[in-house]
Amino acid sequence: MGSKMTFLAGAAVGYVLGSRAGRARYEEIKAKARSVLDDDRVQDVVETAKERAAEAAGAAGAxxxxxxxxxxxxxxTALKDKVTHAFHRDDDGHTPPPTMTTPPVAPTSGP
Structure with missing residues (x-):
């Protein structure tokens, strides 16, 4: 039933947008669409779709x-491990100096 309603809605929209029948035909189509949308059966389907969408959104959010x-x-955990490793204290409570990742550059003699 859902695909049939989708097809009919798409056909109606296409007809309205492509129609050259004028304003009177547009108003007639608009009134018919409104009466379809106001139908209790259509509203039941819309309400069910809203409920299912809300349930799905809730599950996705969780x-x-x-x-x-x-x-x-x-x-x-990874950050804690890095900080703990970086500031690890030895048995005497001393923090070892940081290790250098690059060797120091030897000073160069001037000109």
Whole structure:
């Protein structure tokens, strides 16, 4: 039933947009479309579609929140590990000096 309604709605829109019948025909089509949209059966379908969309959006939102929480947790753990490693204290409570990643540049003699 849904695909039939979609087809009819698309056909009606195409006809209205492509029609050269004038304003009177446009108003007639518009009134017919309004009466179809106001039909209780159509409103039931619309309401059901809204409910299903809300349920799907809620489920999708929960999945996204879970994934974001997982990714954030992983990032937090990785950051904690890096900070802990960078500021690791030895058994005496001393923090070792940072390690250099590039060798120091030897001073050059002047001209």
């Amino acid at each position: 999945a996204v929140r879970a994934k974001v929480g997982e990714v954030a947790g992983d990032a937090g």
